[in-house]
Amino acid sequence: MAETLLWRALASGLVLGAALAATAGCQRAPGVTQAADAGARIYREKCAGCHGAKGEGVDDKYAAALTGEWSLARITRYTALNMPDDAPETLSPAEAHAVSAYVFDAFYSPAAQAKSRPARVELARLTNRQYTVTVADLLGGFAPAPAGEGEDSSGLAATYYSVAQRGRFDPAKIAYRGTDAVVDFVFPENGDLRARLALPPLDRPPTPNSTAPAGFSAQWRGSILAEETGDHEFVIRTPNSVRVWINTESEPRGAAEPTLDINVSTPASPDHRVTVRLLGGRRYPIAIDWWALPEKTGSPVVPAIALRWKPPHGSERPVPARNLSTARPAPVFVLTTRFPADDSSEGYERGVSVAKAWDEATTNAAFEVAQQVVRRADRLAGTRRDDPERPALIEAFAARFVGAAFRRPLTPAEEGREVTALFRAAPDVETGLRRVVLLALKSPHFLYPDLPVAAAGDRRRAARLSFALWDSAPDAELARAAAEGRLRTSGEVAAQAARLLGDARARAKVREFFHHWLQLRFVEDLGKDAGLFPDFTPELIDDLRASLDRFVDEVVWGGSSDFRELLRADYLFANERLAGFYGLPAPADAAAPGEFARVIAPAGQRAGVLTHPYLLAALSYKATSSPIHRGVFLTRSIVGRGLRPPPVAQAFDETSFEHGLTMREKVTKLTRSENCQGCHAVINPLGFSLEHFDAVGRFRTTDAGRPVDAASDYADEEGEVVRLAGARDVAEFAIASARANRSFIEQLFQHLVKQSPRAYGPDTTARLRDSFVASGYNLRQLMADIATLAALQGDEPPRVAAVDNPRAP
């Protein structure tokens, strides 16, 4: 029974999830050719009628392609017993072996498939993310470094003044300086205002008037950390007046327009909203000027202010202390032009096609950047309006800008074409600069980061490395190493890779990978049945996502960087709210109230990301767990097997089951047909292993009034049956499975390099896995290895064709 189901699983449902080349069947001794010929003949005669001439399948007979992951021995065994379908057990053992070997080598095995679809490193344009990050760094590279980022502590630096002067802040009136963990005050009730303004105690209950007869005001300065890339809606809640600068310069006065300028506020509608696009993983300067004028008697307005936001994937809430810092970084240029989505037909985003909409987006983006550059031209070029050298300085800056955009020095001929000629033809220097920027950002030398241009030399290697780890162009240090010939040996490249991994840009890119791997990118609505889970609030959901991010960050960037810990950790990060809801120990060593600390779950309950409640809740129905969603996730992401779309659509209708069934029983019943079992024979055992967790990811021991049964027999791709008692067993299985490891490595490789690992040799993932295991499953080491491998790939001397000679240094 199990055998038949598995064959069906193999042939109709399971396909190659990861194109792996572990087994090579091409080095057999001479003389085997004869057997292969016999195999081909048998196949033509007895199999091709149903399976097609090349195993592609035949409609109405056996439609699915004959591809898969069984070993040759296993296929031979199966064939001898079951094939041909109309006359099983008619082949001799030698015939069964011959035909199986033919099928295996011709089209079935991963190696055969790799041969029929050879991979190569494809020319690629910048992906949308790479474009956005690159232009942010391109402009940032010319910005003068901020005058010391200031000390970095959680919260915003606060200054309170004992008077309100519309938009003016007199240092002589400072009453209090300190750090506010969050900005969320209603004065005087919770604002500790009297102490801050150093006012004597009152003999009667405070009112806004009695508290601050001259009004009062405050300024907050610091930075805000965006967790994810996207539109952040900021909400400033105040019945008073406020100016807010986000990702712009607030000082000196008038340096930039406030992002929000609420000189006039109406108490009845105190929420002021503004949407700011931010790139994840970076800090942005934020400044708040706020003042509460004394109110006329009779209509007291209670002074208050709250800095709130609704980040991507989050709900509106006060900006938490963990996202605020007193450091003052420079503003980041964040492109607002939207690009059409990149090709992700292979499961990862890559720049392998151009289209009209993309071309238009590059034009709009180039204009957006040009506008910024022209606006800041004097500062970028180090000149002034009345400087007689201004035109020459701006032109010299323009040439530097193009070089930075191309990630290499310009040849003299290029400089003539792309800079000088445009300035000569323009009516004025600003127009000239605008056109130079426009051409540079529309140029293939900017848009295709790995063009084999002679002038690029070692800098191509630098760019491959930085795009792999940052999605951005090399920084000055990496560019210098390339220019000086210090980026040639794998040791030199690996050392730079390690350095690049220490940068926030690497963290941002890697976080996106984990969101991709854990399928969090499109999670939007985690809301549950309010009657069953009244405390599963939007705030708690936000906390959960932050908890998961924190866990992954700590594992990847913390001491051990051990992949195994991601899957088997018995702890998670919780604040008081999460600990209370999930029945975990209180977070004792949290830095501040509401902040996260590591808490250890009761023994044997949790297994790293597999049982993180955010993921479990995302993979659940509104009221109940969903073993199917969980099983599909575990199949694809954790054990690394592929699944085809379901042959029949089958809704999970809670009302169609008789009363009293457990979820496991319902799913078993629903998927018992042979049609379904092709995949569900794999999906269900994995999904059932998480049945100890309800729709919100809480641990449970009963379902429908009966003890939870989380144990099942899982058959791996070789048919080996493994007893899984629960989530921890799945984790241990995935850790030990070479296939699961390689699948993870392949996904990480694709995300970093934007190419198929097969293009770097048929055994790329296998070799990477060997060093991964040898390093103690070190994730940082793995990322450095991947980036180094990609950077050194295909390092033949560049072709010389119609390209100018590089300018002499």
Next chain:
Amino acid sequence: MNPLHRREFLRRAGLSAAVLPFITGLPSLSLAAPARPRQRLVVVFSPNGTIPSEFWPDETGRDFALKRILAPLAPHRERLLTLQGVSNRIRGDGDGHMRGMSCLLTAIELLPGNIMGGSGQPAGWASGISIDQEIRNFFQSRENTRTRFGSLEFGVGVQDRADPWTRMSYAGAGKPVAPISDPYQMYEKLYGRTKDRESLRSVLDPLRGELSRVRGLVGAEDRRMLEEHETLVRQLERELADGIGADFRLAPPELERGVAADQNDQVPRLSRMQIDLLVNSLANDMARVATLQYTKSVGGARMSWLGISDGHHGLSHEPDSDAAAREKLIKINEWFAGEVRYLADRLAATPEPGGGGSMLDHTLIVWTNELGKGNSHTLDNIPFVMLGGGFGFGMGRALKFEKVPHNRLHLALAHAVGHRIEIFGKADLSAEGPLVLG
């Protein structure tokens, strides 16, 4: 439908009151009526009240003599209508300047808020839409009067801050519309795409050169993408060649370069640049409604170009007995009248696109102020002057009313463009219907 505007409607429809009993279903008749000739509204604001004795004509009716302040408008006398006796009767929160400004075009109270006025009355933004935006929305709601922007808000020397003293246009309650005081910014808004297209066109040649050079560097499989990329660039080039300049009937004006929008002494230059842009944008039918706001209420421009070094607002507080201050204020207001005249001259000199006289024949300029008189802060006798045509008002007259609420004036503007609302701003001040200006 009140009697007044029914009569107005019948007049426009070419019918007399005698046929009234036979008409049923007026709306269908109105649909059948031919499209109106184009109508535009331009509201010009200057601050701090006027000197009434040198502003208002002594006579009423067609025979009137222009006093000093309005004398610059003499060439357009036959298309002038002075409206003495119109009052801003909105009370409630806010000082005189504040209500003068933010209730001027909205004719409704300010919201309670936290801004302190000169007399210590906190107030917020206006609690309703302004008449320019009301008419804009009306135009935008109809196919044949819809334009790219609907309305354009020009400023000259408007201080860069947002409060009830600096805003007269409102898109709705608590939603002030900011004027653009920088002509280069306005240019960018109006014609930015043209400039972009020229720049884009100028780089396509070298771009195609780059693409064809790099095409030779890669293998056949990768070359396909670069060839597609080149095709896209050629396509873009063709589109630019086909489309450039075709959007505009009138070429964008040449702006003087390097005029800083925030400098007091540049106000005369800025004023002319903005008026040129305004006329050009109307000629290109980018909007049917515009505002032109000089500084703001309590505006303190120092009109050094008139030999006046004092700030305008400070001067406006001087008592009537201060002859020197009075003389300066007359000069200041003459200067504003001169700018209104420049606007009228430009409109009169530009033929109406599509025929039918000059643009001034189809454009009504309403020049106004937040106060009647600076040193009394009165909101009575707001200096409302109309100039131009197209609204069906009997121009070339001096009119005197007795403290009529300005809500009724706004109703008259709305009805004149066919927007027959019964209330504008505060309801009880709208009760008597539109002012009769025909």
